[in-house]
Amino acid sequence: xxxxxxxxxxxxxxxxxxxxxxxxxxxxxxxxxxxxxxxxxxxxxxxxxxxxxxxxxxxxxxxxxxxxxxxxxxxxxxxxxxxxxxxxxxxxxxxxxxxxxxxxxxxxxxxxxxxxxxxxxxxxxxxxxxxxxxxxxxxxxxxxxxxxxxxxxxxxxxxxxxxxxxxxxxxxxxxxxxxxxxxxxxxxxxxxxxxxxxxxxxxxxxxxxxxxxxxxxxxxxxxxxxxxxxxxxxxxxxxxxxxxxxxxxxxxxxxxxxxxxxxxxxxxxxxxxxxxxxxxxxxxxxxxxxxxxxxxxxxxxxxxxxxxxxxxxxxxxxxxxxxxxxxxxxxxxxxxxxxxxxxxxxxx
Amino acid sequence: xxxxxxxxxxxxxxxxxxxxxxxxxxxxxxxxxxxxxxxxxxxxxxxxxxxxxxxxxxxxxxxxxxxxxxxxxxxxxxxxxxxxxxxxxxxxxxxxxxxxxxxxxxxxxxxxxxxxxxxxxxxxxxxxxxxxxxxxxxxxxxxxxxxxxxxxxxxxxxxxxxxxxxxxxxxxxxxxxxxxxxxxxxxxxxxxxxxxxxxxxxxxxxxxxxxxxxxxxxxxxxxxxxxxxxxxxxxxxxxxxxxxxxxxxxxxxxxxxxxxxxxxxxxxxxxxxxxxxxxxxxxxxxxxxxxxxxxxxxxxxxxxxxxxxxxxxxxxxxxxxxxxxxxxxxxxxxxxxxxxxxxxxxxxxxxxxxxxxxxxxxxxxxxxxxxxxxxxxxxxxxxxxxxxxxxxxxxxxxxxxxxxxxxxxxxxxxxxxxxxxxxxxxxxxxxxxxxxxxxxxxxxxxxxxxxxxxxxxxxxxxxxxxxxxxxxxxxxxxxxxxxxxxxxxxxxxxxxxxxxxxxxxxxxxxxxxxxxxxxxxxxxxxxxxxxxxxxxxxxxxxxxxxxxxxxxxxxxxxxxxxxxxxxxxxxxxxxxxxxxxxxxxxxxxxxxxxxxxxxxxxxxxxxxxxxxxxxxxxxxxxxxxxxxxxxxxx
Numbered sequence: 001x002x003x004x005x006x007x008x009x010x011x012x013x014x015x016x017x018x019x020x021x022x023x024x025x026x027x028x029x030x031x032x033x034x035x036x037x038x039x040x041x042x043x044x045x046x047x048x049x050x051x052x053x054x055x056x057x058x059x060x061x062x063x064x065x066x067x068x069x070x071x072x073x074x075x076x077x078x079x080x081x082x083x084x085x086x087x088x089x090x091x092x093x094x095x096x097x098x099x100x101x102x103x104x105x106x107x108x109x110x111x112x113x114x115x116x117x118x119x120x121x122x123x124x125x126x127x128x129x130x131x132x133x134x135x136x137x138x139x140x141x142x143x144x145x146x147x148x149x150x151x152x153x154x155x156x157x158x159x160x161x162x163x164x165x166x167x168x169x170x171x172x173x174x175x176x177x178x179x180x181x182x183x184x185x186x187x188x189x190x191x192x193x194x195x196x197x198x199x200x201x202x203x204x205x206x207x208x209x210x211x212x213x214x215x216x217x218x219x220x221x222x223x224x225x226x227x228x229x230x231x232x233x234x235x236x237x238x239x240x241x242x243x244x245x246x247x248x249x250x251x252x253x254x255x256x257x258x259x260x261x262x263x264x265x266x267x268x269x270x271x272x273x274x275x276x277x278x279x280x281x282x283x284x285x286x287x288x289x290x291x292x293x294x295x296x297x298x299x300x301x302x303x304x305x306x307x308x309x310x311x312x313x314x315x316x317x318x319x320x321x322x323x324x325x326x327x328x329x330x331x332x333x334x335x336x337x338x339x340x341x342x343x344x345x346x347x348x
Numbered sequence: 349x350x351x352x353x354x355x356x357x358x359x360x361x362x363x364x365x366x367x368x369x370x371x372x373x374x375x376x377x378x379x380x381x382x383x384x385x386x387x388x389x390x391x392x393x394x395x396x397x398x399x400x401x402x403x404x405x406x407x408x409x410x411x412x413x414x415x416x417x418x419x420x421x422x423x424x425x426x427x428x429x430x431x432x433x434x435x436x437x438x439x440x441x442x443x444x445x446x447x448x449x450x451x452x453x454x455x456x457x458x459x460x461x462x463x464x465x466x467x468x469x470x471x472x473x474x475x476x477x478x479x480x481x482x483x484x485x486x487x488x489x490x491x492x493x494x495x496x497x498x499x500x501x502x503x504x505x506x507x508x509x510x511x512x513x514x515x516x517x518x519x520x521x522x523x524x525x526x527x528x529x530x531x532x533x534x535x536x537x538x539x540x541x542x543x544x545x546x547x548x549x550x551x552x553x554x555x556x557x558x559x560x561x562x563x564x565x566x567x568x569x570x571x572x573x574x575x576x577x578x579x580x581x582x583x584x585x586x587x588x589x590x591x592x593x594x595x596x597x598x599x600x601x602x603x604x605x606x607x608x609x610x611x612x613x614x615x616x617x618x619x620x621x622x623x624x625x626x627x628x629x630x631x632x633x634x635x636x637x638x639x640x641x642x643x644x645x646x647x648x649x650x651x652x653x654x655x656x657x658x659x660x661x662x663x664x665x666x667x668x669x670x671x672x673x674x675x676x677x678x679x680x681x682x683x684x685x686x687x688x689x690x691x692x693x694x695x696x697x698x699x700x701x702x703x704x705x706x707x708x709x710x711x712x713x714x715x716x717x718x719x720x721x722x723x724x725x726x727x728x729x730x731x732x733x734x735x736x737x738x739x740x741x742x743x744x745x746x747x748x749x750x751x752x753x754x755x756x757x758x759x760x761x762x763x764x765x766x767x768x769x770x771x772x773x774x775x776x777x778x779x780x781x782x783x784x785x786x787x788x789x790x791x792x793x794x795x796x797x798x799x800x801x802x803x804x805x806x807x808x809x810x811x812x813x814x815x816x817x818x819x820x821x822x823x824x825x826x827x828x829x830x831x832x833x834x835x836x837x838x839x840x841x842x843x844x845x846x847x848x849x850x851x852x853x854x855x856x857x858x859x860x861x862x863x864x865x866x867x868x869x870x871x872x873x874x875x876x877x878x879x880x881x882x883x884x885x886x887x888x889x890x891x892x893x894x895x896x897x898x899x900x901x902x903x904x905x906x907x908x909x910x911x912x913x914x915x916x917x918x919x920x921x922x923x924x925x926x927x928x929x930x931x932x933x934x935x936x937x938x939x940x941x942x943x944x945x946x947x948x949x950x951x952x953x954x955x956x957x958x959x960x961x962x963x964x965x966x967x968x969x970x971x972x973x974x975x976x977x978x979x980x981x982x
Contacts, residue, residue: 136509137386162386164530165508186502188510188530190569204383220417221501221533223568276416278404278442300403302443308401308453310416333443338455 043206044141044158048095049124051156051200053145054080054102054116057088068144068156068199068212069116071125072238079238080198081214082107082114092118097153108246111229111237112180112214126200126208128238131231134163134185134201134209142191142228144199144212156199161189171216171225178216184227185210191226192216201228210234256323262316264324264345266290269312276311281332293343295332302338303331385543389496390509392545395479396423397507397538398430398448399500400456400470402441409438410562410915420499420538421446421470422550424583426477428454430470431578431586432537433552434461437468438561446472447504460586464594464655465523465576466552466561469586481539484546486525486577489514494543495527497551497573499535508534515572520554521652524574531573533565540575549575559594560918582655593656595677598622599633600741600924604900606645615741615923617684625675627664629742634670635663651677683920683955687745687766692777693722693982694809694875695732699754704777706981714764716753723759724752733877736982740766741923769981771928771957779977782806782839787828790843790867795860799845800824801868802832806839809875811976813906814843814865816883816891820850834973843868853890861894862901877980882906882930882972892916899925904979906972909935911943912950921955929958930975934965 038046056065069080069092078092092102100118107114134140140163143156150156169184171177185201192215199212210228218225240246262269266288270280279301284291301309305322306329309315322328329342400419408414416439421432430446437444437458446456456470495514502508512529519526527540531551539547553564554574564574585592598620603609611633616623627633633641636650637660654660656679663672690709693700700722705712716722724730725739726749743749745768753760782804790799804810817827824844828835835842845861847853865881868874881902883891888910895905896919903926905912921927929951933944944960951958963971 136506137390138383161530162383162509162511164510164534165502165506167502186508188497190530218417220415222413222415222417223532223534226569275407276404276439300443302403302445303453308403308416308418308445310401310403314416333455336455 038205040204043202043204046124047141047143047200047202047206048155050126051095051143052078053093053150053156054078054085054198055091055093056085057090066145066148066195067197068195070143070198070200070211071123072128073125074121074123076118076120076123077105077125078102078116078118079211079234080114080116081211082109082112083197083214086114086116090116092116093153094120095153095155106241106244106246108237108241110179111182111233111240112178113211113229113234113237113241115238115241126202126231128208128231128235131208131235132203133230133232134166134203134228136163136165138163138209139204140187140189140209141202141204141206142187142189142196142199142212143202144191144193144196146191146193146196146199148195159189159191161187161191164188166230169213169216169225169227169229170219171227172219173214173216177219178214180213180229182233183230184213184225185230186225186227189226191228192224255321256326258324259320260322260324260326260328260345261319264289265328265343267295269315272312276313279309279312279315289343289345293330293341294339295330295341295343296334299332299334299339301330302333303329305329385494386496386509386511389541389543389545390498390507393481393498393539393541393547394507395449396481396547397421397498397500398423398446398478399504400430400432400436400537401445401447401453402437402439402443403445404442405439407439409435410560410565412562412565414439414533416441417533418501418504419533420501420535420551422537422539422547423448423478423480424469424578425587426480428472428474428478429459429587430456430472430478431550431583432468432470433550434463434466434468434561435533435553435565436537444470446470448472448474448478451475451478460589460591462582462586462592464559464592464653465582466554466559467550467576467586481541482544482546483578483580484542484544484548486517486548486579489517489525489542489548489577491516495529495548496541496543497527497529497531497535497538497575498541499538499551501534501538507538510535512571512573514548518649520556520574521649523653524552524554524576525549527573527575528571529573530569530571531575532568547578549577551575558918560915593679595651595654595656595658595660596621596679596681597651597675597677598681599627600922601644601647603644606648607643609644611641611644611647614738615684617681617923618744620681621675621678625662625673627662627673627675628666630666631671632665633662634665635661637661683953684741684923685745685955686769686921686923686926686957687740687743687747688769688982689716689751689764689766691716691982692978692980693733693736694980695734699723699731700733700736702753704774704978706774707776710764710767714751714762716751716762716764717755719755721754722751723754726750733980733982737877737926740982741926769926769928769957771930771959771975773930773959773961773971773975774978777974777978779838779974780806780808781837782810782835784832784836787824790864792860792863792867795863797845797848797857797860797864799843799860799864800828801844801872802828802835802842803868803872804836804839804841806873808839809873809878810839810841811878811973811979812841812843812865812868812872812874812880813972813976814845814861814881814891814894816845816847816853816861816881816887816894818884819847819852819886822846831969831973834969838973838977840973840976841868841872841874847890853886855893857890858893858897861890862898865901875980876901877903878976880904880906880930880976880979882908883910884908885910889913895927899927902927904928904930904976906930906932906975907944907947908932908968908972909940909944912947917950919954919956927956928979929956930972931958931960932968932971933960933962934968 102116105115266285268283419436454472510530516526555564690706692704888907892912
């Protein structure tokens, strides 16, 4: 475009200058492109050698016995999820088809992460020090052996999407809450499939962002979640495993030994008969904290500590997280009116 | 030209070149939308997206488990108007809260509902004006343009986002646009925006198969999502508190394959807008509001987006003449009450032969006799059960008709008044016995399910019952043993399919069940008008879904100690679907009796002929097969 315009304006005697300009465009243009945005195929090609496919002995009936992992050091340290796949002898297959038996260095049950080791040198790896944090809207690439479709020396499958949200993981596997409850990077691609756990999520430039977690359903919405554990949390877990501190509890909400109960604050709720009984007050005990705070029969408890109480069961769960000596802030609905109260259980 | 000048020129070249490379970067990024573009779009719409929280309510909607997880809504009026997907409130919560950015949690009330687009308008009283988003009109959208689906469900502080393109415009009978961005309860009620943050539509679960509020939720995160464009004129009505319904015409077309057949009317339901505007059987709709309609689906497309109360212009062909009429679409079409003459008729080589005349029915009173051949009604020739059925679907209960019959060689004209079709079991009907046979196994390609079939040997077509027992019941021989004597006595074929799951029947098995029945009908001599599906307990619930999945095929539904599926409640009697229901109470339990009576009442309200019989468990095969042998009643 610039060349054509220039040609029209310039006299033929100035052709030499024109050549210089064009040459500059071609040279610097190419360099600029490479420095700023490598093509997607180039980025993917540079990431694939860092990925491994992991195969376990047999696995349980009907459960897949493979997962994904990736190198985090040049001498063969591999991070992956901690699962039954690692229960027996573990085979690691590199992107070029080489295979090796891996040694399990350790695992962290609460992060649900494990570290494996194989003997290699000068291995391409994700450097934790240069990892990037995913923010909503950021483009991501996800690498994994989902559904075990990559056989032999085939490389991992690649998916693209964006970071949807960064939220604490509130999910369940079967009926049990996941052990990992730290930050999760929710993505909008369907990444969390059988065999994909332990895969890597990178940004558009191939820099490490996170590790694909095990398949789980959201506790709140009951939907299947697609998420990765952010690189920072994975790195923290790796450090703990290497230091042998795998029994360290994470700072997830500790339940008080003596929590608040409805009886303690002087409340009797409407019987919990349907699946999601709204938390209406049925009775306020005389002389109790609830009565002193002005609560009445038929008030609907809509908030505890600033968060909506969706049902009687939800109210119970929330109170159980509060120590009996703690102050409780409630919002109740009385007709069209919303009233905030603060109360404290009766002293013993 | 000095060397210096060349240097300067080259430097300019380098600068220009850098600019070029930047613009090239932007071009490369077009394949995946640039992060900055997404962030810009989000920033523009962020303030207009609210979180919706609910307290209490049911824990499942249309078979899908729902939670009180926060949902999403979009501001449509700065004074506190918020629109959301009706699905977000379908669990009927006790209390609804809306939480706008920079606002505290505020109680919300429902103002109006658009039942066609499945949107609900809420009102809150905010402390300060809310930020209205910029809307983009539907005619400015193009397939392939970037689309960002936004919710405020996971995190109140930051909206959750998924990216895709517009996959199609004018979907779901022209009510929605389609996107491949991930759409789920995490963003239902939120906006689908373009790269400028302009709202292209509200994300709503939708399905081309149904209009129930939860239809389409099972497609979550599948790459098939829908958004309803907001029309200012429609919004104005909703803001004024007016709820809207999909406009109904009330016609049944001759052929059901909407993609391949001409829109020729088979019946106009009694008091429907179509009937009132003069449309009738045999008319072919050629234009709706000036748009040519050569296929049934084109008519559906032309009307699908219209609301009840709107007027449409229809041009139609009657006796090779183009005629015009206008129709005001209705909110609801009253269920159709099927009529009958009071006889059993079979298609035979000689035509339509009367096999039995109900003792107190109009046919008996008018003097029609067993063995007569029915050859015409109101001057229209009749040669088969199908002809008679399509004649009756246009005749209301109480109409006086003229019946032509052949008795021997003599033709007679008999006048009578039609009565309502009844499902009562009539006494005195004899049946043709058939010889015994073997249990055979039937397979359907690509389906792992197993089905056994019993086909009595007979010259005449048999009735056929597909019997869904308790899930996991694998002993077909034992099931047959309880039915065989009555199958032989009444010439009834029996299909005994088995569920894959030992604990329950799965909706996915519907396709198999319909296919295996079709296969059996093709292979054996089965009377298409005496085809029923039935079952006991959860098998019965599944049977109700089967019956409703192909309403023109299954003439009878049999529920033994069993409720129908809740999703069956949406169906009402239609002219073209002559279905009858038999409910059998063999439980001797008061609670079951109550439930069954509720369903009997429900079917009756929907004008589906229904009968509830109490019996001993051992008499179930007798009652069911006898009822089935009377199913071809007209």
